[in-house]
Structures are given as C-alpha cells and as structure tokens.
Amino acid sequence: MTTAPRRLHLALHPYGVGGPGQHGLWKDPRVAKNASIDIGYYIRQAQAAEHALFDALFIVDSQFINATYPAHYLNRLEPLTLLSAVATHTSRVGLVGTASSTYNSPFNLARRFASLDHISGGRAGWNVVTSFDTGTAGNFGLDEHLDYATRYGRAREFVEVARGLWDSYEDDAFPADVERGVFLDPTKLHALDHEGEHFKVAGPLNLSRSPQGQPVIFQAGVSEEGRDLAARVAEGIYAPGGTLAQAQEYYADIKRRTAAHGRDPEHIKVFIHGSPVVAATDEAARRREREIHEEDKDLGRSLGLLGRSFGAHDFTRYDLDAPFPDVAHLAEKGGRTTATKIIERARTENLTLRQVAEGLNAYKEGPFTGAPETVADALQHWFEAGTLDGVNLAFRTEEELNLFVDGVVPLLQKRGLFRTAYEADTLRGHLGLPVPENRHTAARA
Amino acid sequence: MTTAPRRLHLALHPYGVGGPGQHGLWKDPRVAKNASIDIGYYIRQAQAAEHALFDALFIVDSQFINATYPAHYLNRLEPLTLLSAVATHTSRVGLVGTASSTYNSPFNLARRFASLDHISGGRAGWNVVTSFDTGTAGNFGLDEHLDYATRYGRAREFVEVARGLWDSYEDDAFPADVERGVFLDPTKLHALDHEGEHFKVAGPLNLSRSPQGQPVIFQAGVSEEGRDLAARVAEGIYAPGGTLAQAQEYYADIKRRTAAHGRDPEHIKVFIHGSPVVAATDEAARRREREIHEEDKDLGRSLGLLGRSFGAHDFTRYDLDAPFPDVAHLAEKGGRTTATKIIERARTENLTLRQVAEGLNAYKEGPFTGAPETVADALQHWFEAGTLDGVNLAFRTEEELNLFVDGVVPLLQKRGLFRTAYEADTLRGHLGLPVPENRHTAARA
Incomplete structure (x- = not known):
C-alpha cells in the first residue's frame, strides 16, 4: 500500500455583497x-465550486x-x-x-446538521463558533456576553453532546423487515x-445516523482556549493566517496539540483565508489589487469593524486624530486576541484612532496576487512550508473566481497538488477524514 | 368591486412512512x-401539490x-x-x-423563517406549537415539561417578538445608491x-424584510389556552376536526374569538385534517379503507401512541385486559385535552386498556372516502356547513394522492370551489391574507 500524496484542499467562502x-x-x-x-x-x-x-x-x-x-x-440568510437549499x-x-x-x-442544532447531512448525502460540516460579537448576547436575553472560559467550556460539551446524539441510532437500526414485521430494532436505539x-x-435524537456518521466539525480558534478546543474536537480549522511565519507557528502548534490529545494530526485540516487576485500578468494583478483597495476605503465602516473587536463599541464618539482611546477594558467583551493586538500596535506605534481604523483596511500586497503561475507558486510555497492544509478562498466577483479556477487550478493539478476528479462523495472523503464508528456498535464489538 | 367567491383551501401533509x-x-x-x-x-x-x-x-x-x-x-428531517431544500x-x-x-x-427561529421566506420568494408559514410531548423537556435540559399557562404565554410573546424582528428593516432600507455612496439608510433599521x-x-434582525412582510402564522389550538392563542395571533389553524358538529362548534368559536380580539375573522383560515380514500366506486373505496385498517393494526404502536398523550407514559406495564388504569395525574403532562377525553370515555364506557388502545386505531368510516363525486360532495358539504376553510390532506401513497388530484380536484374546480390556476405567488396571496405593513413605516405615515 502506497501512501497517497498530501494534497491541497480548497474551499470557497462567498461574501455576497462584501466581507470585512x-x-x-x-x-x-458586476x-x-x-x-x-x-x-x-x-x-x-x-456549482462553480463543485x-x-x-x-x-x-x-x-x-x-x-x-x-x-x-x-x-x-442582511444575510x-x-x-441557505445550505439546505444549495444541497x-x-x-x-x-x-x-x-x-x-x-x-x-x-438537540436542535445536532438535528439540523444531521438533516443537512441526510439531505446532501453526506456533505455537511459545522463550523463551531462561540460568537465573538458581544452584542449577540442582547439578542438572546443576556445582559452580558458569556466570558471566554464559559463559552469554550460550553462549546466543548456542546460538540460532545451533538456527537452523542448523532450516534442515537446504530447504522442498522432500521431493518424494515416486512416478513418479520420489524421496522425498528429497538436494541439499536440509544438514549x-x-x-x-x-x-x-x-x-x-429522532433522526437516523447520517451518511457521514457524524457531520465534520470545524472550528476557528485563535486564543489559547480556542486552540485547545480545536485540538480536542475539530476536524477542520479556519485558521487566522497572518504572515508565513505566523501561519507556520499556528499550524505546528495545532498539530502538536492535537497529537498531545492522542489524536492523529492528519485528522485536523488547517485552512487559512485567501483572497487571490489573478490577472494575465503580475503587474495587472497588483494594479487590480490597488484598484480594489481604493474602492474599499470607507472610514465609517472601518470604525464599525474596529468596534466589533471591542463589543460593538461606538468609536465615532472619539476625536479621530487624537491618540487611540483607552479601551483595554472592552477587549474581554469582544474578540480578545484581536483587540489586544490592536491595542498593543496602537501603543507601540503611537497611532491615532484614524490611523488604527485605516490600518485595518490598509493596502497590503496579498500573498496570492499575480499571474496564474505566480499564484500557483505562492500556494505551493505556503503549502509546502507547513502553514496550511487548505485555503478558504474569497473572490470579489464570479469573474474573479473563474480567473482562479481556469488559470490557477489546472497548474495545481499539473503539479499533483490538487485532485483532477472527485475521489469521494462526502466531505469526510474529500478531506481524508475517517467515518467515526457508532459508539454503541463499537462497544458491542 | 365584487367580492371574490369563498374558495376551499387545500394543503398536503406528507407522512413519509407512516403517521399516527x-x-x-x-x-x-409502494x-x-x-x-x-x-x-x-x-x-x-x-411538486405534486404545486x-x-x-x-x-x-x-x-x-x-x-x-x-x-x-x-x-x-426518523425525520x-x-x-427540509422545506428550504424543497423551496x-x-x-x-x-x-x-x-x-x-x-x-x-x-431570534434564531425568526431568522430561519425569514430566510425560508426569502429563499422561497414569499411562501413560508410557521406552525407554532408549544410541544405536546412531555419527553421533549428532557432533550432541552428541563426536568419537567412547562405547564400549559407558561407554554402558551411564552408562545404568544414569542410570536410578538418574531413579528417585531421581522419588521427590523423597513422595505426600502437598502437604497444601494452607488452615486450617493449609500448602501443602507440607517434611519430605516430599527432595534x-x-x-x-x-x-x-x-x-x-440581520435580515431584510421578507417577501411576505412576515411569514404566515399557523397554530393548532385545542385547549382553552390554545384557542385563545390562535384567535390572538394565528392566520391559519390546524383544527382538531372530529364530527361535523364538533368541527362546526370549533370553527364558529375560533371565528368569534378572533372577531372579539378586533381581528377580521376572514384573516384566520381553519384547516381540518383529511385522509381521503378515493377509488372508482364508493364500494371499492370502502373496501380499500378497510384493507388499510387491517394493515395498520399494531397494538404495540397503539400503546405507544396512547402513551404520547400521557407524557410518554409506558402502558405496556399494565394488564391489557384489566380496566383502563388510573393515569389522570399524567394528563397535565401530555396533551391535556386529548388525555382527558380518553379517560372520560374509558370511564363512561367501562373500557379495558386493550379496548382503549385498539379504539385509538379503530376502523371508522372516513368522511372523505368514496368515488370522486362522493368525495367532492362531502368536501363541499363540510365546507358549506361552516366547519372549515381548508383541508390538510394526507395520503398513504403517491398513487392515492394522484387519484384525488385527478379525480376530485377537477370536480371542485367545476363547482367553483377551488382555483383553476394560481392567482398569487405567495402563501399569503393563496390564503387571501393581507401583507402586514412594516410597523415603523406605518408609524412614520
């Protein structure tokens, strides 16, 4: 038996009319x-992704x-x-x-993901988030957002419960044997x-085991608690990315933590975000990248986005050209890791509020911008440098998605880095993840 | 302006592999x-229903x-x-x-129904239930099922909140005006x-107003609390049915209560359940009806179904041929109205447990069994006798659905009782229900 070559995984992350x-x-x-x-x-x-x-x-x-x-x-579905309609x-x-x-x-969420797994024939994945936006609490009857430890403890137990519910029925629980008059074998139904x-x-659960056994669990842990949760329960991660060195550190850390929990590090796939800009030449791609940057400048929205990391804090109340305000006490209420980074950078570089807000949306040369060959090279480099197993790709328009698919994907295929045909029918199959055996069937064996 | 003739409404209620x-x-x-x-x-x-x-x-x-x-x-989705995939x-x-x-x-549920309303182009309806199965509580962290008053009070407030959330955006909240650079008009977004x-x-809500303004609210109130809730908030009812006289009483009561709340009684449509059995002749239909009854005899399942009205009580523990056990204290835990009726009947008729269980699934001549002309006559009679605005139709097989659609529907159309083409694109339109004006737009006018 030869080991299959390690291959790049690609996902499409559509934004609709505009992401962060x-x-x-x-x-x-367009x-x-x-x-x-x-x-x-x-x-x-x-359909384009497929x-x-x-x-x-x-x-x-x-x-x-x-x-x-x-x-x-x-405004979003x-x-x-949404995914059930797409399925x-x-x-x-x-x-x-x-x-x-x-x-x-x-109970409700496990049932909905199992339903999606049935409807899609085994293609459902759940990206578990603990809800970073503080304001969310107000939509669910809470005065205060739950703190990190509680949110992550709850997340871990939530996944455990969901997986337990997904194993309610063993795979052969429904003989539906007309001659014997047996629809359900009650010994294969477990509370x-x-x-x-x-x-x-x-x-x-009132739903039979789904085609994947259990939907695939994704996570997006950045903080200490988030990384620990991911290493324990996740099979895919939407990783923070950053520089190549930062991505290497994160990737190695996650694989190490996963192994430390007795899990196979191959059974957790790390995805980073990528927004490729592809054009006929490298110059044309950089030009388009700068053009996009000009289109996207919007200080009001950048202040809103900044506020999101501090519990939907209203930053329009401050003088834009005064030093970045003292909002350290709000970091715990929002995305703590991001908020802390912003505060530190503002202090060390002595930035005004305007500079911080503009910085969030500053022009940066993206790693995956260029002619098809350049983008394929960059993806190969990041992949081989141990920063990622896959990329969550976002494109501005359907045309720009097509430039990537028609230009870059064939190069990745020629290099043996990406599949040339689907080899599986399920998301687990695509990602090379095992189908978990039903716990009750396993206990019986 | 002439008044449109009152027309019968028909819905399809598919069971999959078997209803109660x-x-x-x-x-x-088949x-x-x-x-x-x-x-x-x-x-x-x-697609058959459409x-x-x-x-x-x-x-x-x-x-x-x-x-x-x-x-x-x-085992069900x-x-x-399910409906999003169908949409x-x-x-x-x-x-x-x-x-x-x-x-x-x-928040979650309002968003999901609004999403379905967007995805379907204005065809979503929500049948609000307070969860009759006591055992449900155990799947949601509660030791005891909430009592009637709490469940119905919560249901009423829940619908109010959902309707409030559905009005978060006024209909023209998104000018998306490129020249002025205005995507959202923030004065038209309301907490x-x-x-x-x-x-x-x-x-x-993070979702714009849906095509129907608000999804249609259905309810299934039998008890005093249920009828009151329906009369206050429902636009459709899945009514208990029963005999023609019982259905008349219920229909008149609901319309009266609705008017008493200052609502137009035409704006609440009463559906009863119907399981038509259609064949070439009345005799053949009755024969098929009896054949179905024989196929369906299953004492174990009948005991399970009986248990459902008493908080998933296990009736297999009793002597089947002894008098019906004293389970009055369990009525409050299950479907109170149904449970009370069962107890009363067992007492007055001096029934054993076996007789009660078999009685739940006893052979009864259904009102909508016969040749197409007979079934059309019966539907017309019930409709004109003030028992219903519509029927929720259940069929055993796709073939039996087709016998109704090809045989009975044309007769109803010929008599002017059922539409010959869709006259609207939305569920509200089909049911003759008004589109509620956004409360904030109304307040502005």
Missing part, C-alpha cells in the same frame, strides 16, 4: 446588490449587526437554511455552515442521558 | 422505507421519540431544513413548517428592545 475587507464591493456593477440574500447567487457559487472540484462551500455567520457593519453582515443543486461539494454553540441548544456542567440532554 | 393512524404504512411495497428522511420524496410531494394548485405543503414535527412511536416519528424545486406552493415556541429562541415576561431581545 470588502466595504465597497456592493458598488461593483455584483447584485441583494447577493447576500439571493439563494440563486449561492447556488451558482456552490465544477472546480473544491472540497467545500464555507458559509460564515454572525447573529448581531449594527448600522456601521459591512454590507453582507447587515441563516447558514443552514439539492449540487452532488459532491461539501457544505460547511457556521453556527454558535453559545446561542443554540444541542444519551447526558448531564454535564452546561447541558442536560436525554435523547435519543 | 398509519402504523403499517411502511409495509406497503412506500420507500426511508421516505421520511428522503428529500427526493418531499420534493416530489411538493401541480395540483394546492395552497401549501404542511410539515408537522415532534422533538421526542421512543421506540414504540409510529414509523415517521422515529428537521422541518425548516428551490417549486415556485408557487406554500411551505408551512412546524417549530416549537417552547424549545427555540425567538426591537423587547423586554417581556419570557424574553429579552434587543434586535435588530
């Missing part, structure tokens, strides 16, 4: 103003907005409702949806009777 | 054993099972995930899904800031 660094995207005449609520747009994106042999479509989410957020935050218009591409472990109940710190869930 | 009175359906060789989790089955049912010009597909639900429940309870394979038929107000949070007895929800 795409403030001006809605102004692009982008429909209602893209983020147009199911036809998402079906086309999923045509390109990508591993998955990846839908992010938030359950809180305010009027200064970028366009796609303001709930991810599982029956595709047959191979994985379907990963974001859902909060802080603001859902395990969960979970009682933990955060949840008490009796079970069983 | 269809224990043996899974044995029918029914796929996995129908209740096969999205292809539901898509075909929805081909027949029905108002809606109606998906019921429960979040609790035990091994004695009928087949479709054991979550309704909204893009149909264009006119309404899509009504059941969801519990006891075991969901308003809710709801603080009530059961919920505290800040809002706004």
Whole structure:
C-alpha cells in the first residue's frame, strides 16, 4: 500500500455583497446588490465550486449587526437554511455552515446538521463558533456576553453532546423487515442521558445516523482556549493566517496539540483565508489589487469593524486624530486576541484612532496576487512550508473566481497538488477524514 | 368591486412512512422505507401539490421519540431544513413548517423563517406549537415539561417578538445608491428592545424584510389556552376536526374569538385534517379503507401512541385486559385535552386498556372516502356547513394522492370551489391574507 500524496484542499467562502475587507464591493456593477440574500447567487457559487472540484462551500455567520457593519453582515440568510437549499443543486461539494454553540441548544442544532447531512448525502460540516460579537448576547436575553472560559467550556460539551446524539441510532437500526414485521430494532436505539456542567440532554435524537456518521466539525480558534478546543474536537480549522511565519507557528502548534490529545494530526485540516487576485500578468494583478483597495476605503465602516473587536463599541464618539482611546477594558467583551493586538500596535506605534481604523483596511500586497503561475507558486510555497492544509478562498466577483479556477487550478493539478476528479462523495472523503464508528456498535464489538 | 367567491383551501401533509393512524404504512411495497428522511420524496410531494394548485405543503414535527412511536416519528428531517431544500424545486406552493415556541429562541427561529421566506420568494408559514410531548423537556435540559399557562404565554410573546424582528428593516432600507455612496439608510433599521415576561431581545434582525412582510402564522389550538392563542395571533389553524358538529362548534368559536380580539375573522383560515380514500366506486373505496385498517393494526404502536398523550407514559406495564388504569395525574403532562377525553370515555364506557388502545386505531368510516363525486360532495358539504376553510390532506401513497388530484380536484374546480390556476405567488396571496405593513413605516405615515 502506497501512501497517497498530501494534497491541497480548497474551499470557497462567498461574501455576497462584501466581507470585512470588502466595504465597497456592493458598488461593483458586476455584483447584485441583494447577493447576500439571493439563494440563486449561492447556488451558482456552490456549482462553480463543485465544477472546480473544491472540497467545500464555507458559509460564515454572525447573529448581531449594527448600522456601521459591512454590507453582507447587515442582511444575510441563516447558514443552514441557505445550505439546505444549495444541497439539492449540487452532488459532491461539501457544505460547511457556521453556527454558535453559545446561542443554540444541542438537540436542535445536532438535528439540523444531521438533516443537512441526510439531505446532501453526506456533505455537511459545522463550523463551531462561540460568537465573538458581544452584542449577540442582547439578542438572546443576556445582559452580558458569556466570558471566554464559559463559552469554550460550553462549546466543548456542546460538540460532545451533538456527537452523542448523532450516534442515537446504530447504522442498522432500521431493518424494515416486512416478513418479520420489524421496522425498528429497538436494541439499536440509544438514549444519551447526558448531564454535564452546561447541558442536560436525554435523547435519543429522532433522526437516523447520517451518511457521514457524524457531520465534520470545524472550528476557528485563535486564543489559547480556542486552540485547545480545536485540538480536542475539530476536524477542520479556519485558521487566522497572518504572515508565513505566523501561519507556520499556528499550524505546528495545532498539530502538536492535537497529537498531545492522542489524536492523529492528519485528522485536523488547517485552512487559512485567501483572497487571490489573478490577472494575465503580475503587474495587472497588483494594479487590480490597488484598484480594489481604493474602492474599499470607507472610514465609517472601518470604525464599525474596529468596534466589533471591542463589543460593538461606538468609536465615532472619539476625536479621530487624537491618540487611540483607552479601551483595554472592552477587549474581554469582544474578540480578545484581536483587540489586544490592536491595542498593543496602537501603543507601540503611537497611532491615532484614524490611523488604527485605516490600518485595518490598509493596502497590503496579498500573498496570492499575480499571474496564474505566480499564484500557483505562492500556494505551493505556503503549502509546502507547513502553514496550511487548505485555503478558504474569497473572490470579489464570479469573474474573479473563474480567473482562479481556469488559470490557477489546472497548474495545481499539473503539479499533483490538487485532485483532477472527485475521489469521494462526502466531505469526510474529500478531506481524508475517517467515518467515526457508532459508539454503541463499537462497544458491542 | 365584487367580492371574490369563498374558495376551499387545500394543503398536503406528507407522512413519509407512516403517521399516527398509519402504523403499517411502511409495509406497503409502494412506500420507500426511508421516505421520511428522503428529500427526493418531499420534493416530489411538493411538486405534486404545486401541480395540483394546492395552497401549501404542511410539515408537522415532534422533538421526542421512543421506540414504540409510529414509523415517521422515529426518523425525520428537521422541518425548516427540509422545506428550504424543497423551496428551490417549486415556485408557487406554500411551505408551512412546524417549530416549537417552547424549545427555540425567538431570534434564531425568526431568522430561519425569514430566510425560508426569502429563499422561497414569499411562501413560508410557521406552525407554532408549544410541544405536546412531555419527553421533549428532557432533550432541552428541563426536568419537567412547562405547564400549559407558561407554554402558551411564552408562545404568544414569542410570536410578538418574531413579528417585531421581522419588521427590523423597513422595505426600502437598502437604497444601494452607488452615486450617493449609500448602501443602507440607517434611519430605516430599527432595534426591537423587547423586554417581556419570557424574553429579552434587543434586535435588530440581520435580515431584510421578507417577501411576505412576515411569514404566515399557523397554530393548532385545542385547549382553552390554545384557542385563545390562535384567535390572538394565528392566520391559519390546524383544527382538531372530529364530527361535523364538533368541527362546526370549533370553527364558529375560533371565528368569534378572533372577531372579539378586533381581528377580521376572514384573516384566520381553519384547516381540518383529511385522509381521503378515493377509488372508482364508493364500494371499492370502502373496501380499500378497510384493507388499510387491517394493515395498520399494531397494538404495540397503539400503546405507544396512547402513551404520547400521557407524557410518554409506558402502558405496556399494565394488564391489557384489566380496566383502563388510573393515569389522570399524567394528563397535565401530555396533551391535556386529548388525555382527558380518553379517560372520560374509558370511564363512561367501562373500557379495558386493550379496548382503549385498539379504539385509538379503530376502523371508522372516513368522511372523505368514496368515488370522486362522493368525495367532492362531502368536501363541499363540510365546507358549506361552516366547519372549515381548508383541508390538510394526507395520503398513504403517491398513487392515492394522484387519484384525488385527478379525480376530485377537477370536480371542485367545476363547482367553483377551488382555483383553476394560481392567482398569487405567495402563501399569503393563496390564503387571501393581507401583507402586514412594516410597523415603523406605518408609524412614520
């Protein structure tokens, strides 16, 4: 038996009318103003991803907005409702949806992901988030956002409970034997009777085991608690990226932590974000990249985005040209890791609020910008340098997605870095992840 | 202006492999054993309903099972995930899904129904249930099922909050005006800031107003609390039915209560359940009806179903031929109205447990069994006798659905009782319900 070559994984992360660094995207005449609520747009994106042999479509989410957020935050479909509609218009591409472990109940959410796994024939993935936006708490009856330790403890237990519920029925629980008159074999239906710190869930789930055994668990841990959670339970990660050196550190750390928990480090796939800009020449690609930057300048939106890391704090109340205000006490309420980095940079570089806000959306040369050959080289370099197993790709327009698919993907295939045909029908199969055996069947053996 | 003639509404209520009175359906060789989790089955049912010009597909639900429940309870897709997949394979038929107000949070559920309304182009309906199965509590961390008053109080406030969230954006909140650089008009985005007895929800929803303004609210109130809730908030009811006289009483009571709340009684549509059995002759239809009854006899399942009305009580522990046991104290834990009726009947008729269980699945001549002309006559009679505005139709097989659609529907059309073409694109349109004006737009006027 020869070992299959390690291959790059690619997912598509559609934004609709504009992600965090795409403030001006809605102004692009090629982008429909209602893209983020147009199911036809998402079906086309999923079909394009499948045509390109990508591993998955990846839908992010938030359950809180305010009027200064970028366009796609303001108005978007709930991810599982979206992905279910997409499922029956595709047959191979994985379907990963974001859902909060802080603001859902395990029984309902486990059932919805298992339903998606059935509907899609084994392509469901759950990106577990603990909800970074503080304001979300206010939409769920809480005065205060739960603290980090509670959110991550809850997330870990939530995944455990969901996996327990997904094993309610053994794979052969329904003989449906007309002659013997037996539809269900009741010995293969198992209650969960979970009682933990955060949840008490009796079970069983009222849904048979899904084609993947269990939907694939993604996570996006940056903090200490987040990395630990990922290493314990995740099978995929939406990693923070950063510089090549930062990505190497994160990648090695996650693989090490995963092994330390007795897990095979190959069974956790690290994805970083990528926004490739592809053109006929490197110069044309850099020109387009700068043009995009000009389109996206929007100080108001940058202040809104900045506020997001500090619990939806309103930064418009400060003097833009005074030193960055003292908001350290708000870091715990928002995205602590990001907020802390911002504060440190503002202090060491002595920045004003305007400089910090503009910096969030400053022009940076992206690593995956250039002619197809250049972009393929860069992806190969990052891949071989141990920074990633896969890339979550975001494009501004369907045309720019096509430039990548038609130009870069064939080069990756020629180099043996990317599949030339789907070799599996399920998301687990695409990612090389094992199908977990049902715990009750295993206990019986 | 002439008044449109009052017309019958028809919805399709698919069971998959067997509903409460269809224990043996899974044995029918024409029914796929996995129908209740096969999205292809539901898509075909929805397309058949749309081909027949029905108002809606109606998906019921429960979040609790035990091994004695009928087949479709054991294993079924979550309704909204199911309906979203169905939505893009149909264009006119309404899509009504059941969801519990006891075991969901308003922000999540309002968002999911609004997403379905966007995805379907204005065809979403929400059947609000308070979760009759006591065992459901155990799947959501509660030791005891909430009592009637709490469940119904919560349901009423839940619908209020959902409607408030659905009005977060005024219809023209997104000018997306490139020249002025204005994507969102922030004066048309409204927080809710709801603080009530059961919920505290800040809002706004991160989803623009959906095509129907607000998804259509269905309810299924039988008890005093249920009828009151329906009369206050429902636009459709899945009524208990019963005898013609009982249905008349219920219909008149609901319309009277609705008017008493200052609402137009035409704006609440009462549906009863119907399981038509259609054949070439009345005799053949009655023969088929009896044959179905024989197929469905299953004492174990009947005991399970009986248990459902008493908080998933295990009735197999009693002597089947002794008098019906004293379980009055369990009525409050289950479906109080049904449980009380069962106890009263057992006492007055001096029944054993076996007689009660068999009685739940006893042979009864259905009102809508016969040759097409007979069934059309019966529907017309019930409709004109003031028992219903519509019927939720359940069929055992796709063939039996077709017998109704090809035989009975044309007769109803000839008599002017049913539409000959869709006259609207939305569920509200089919049901003759007004589109609610956004509350903030109204306040501005």
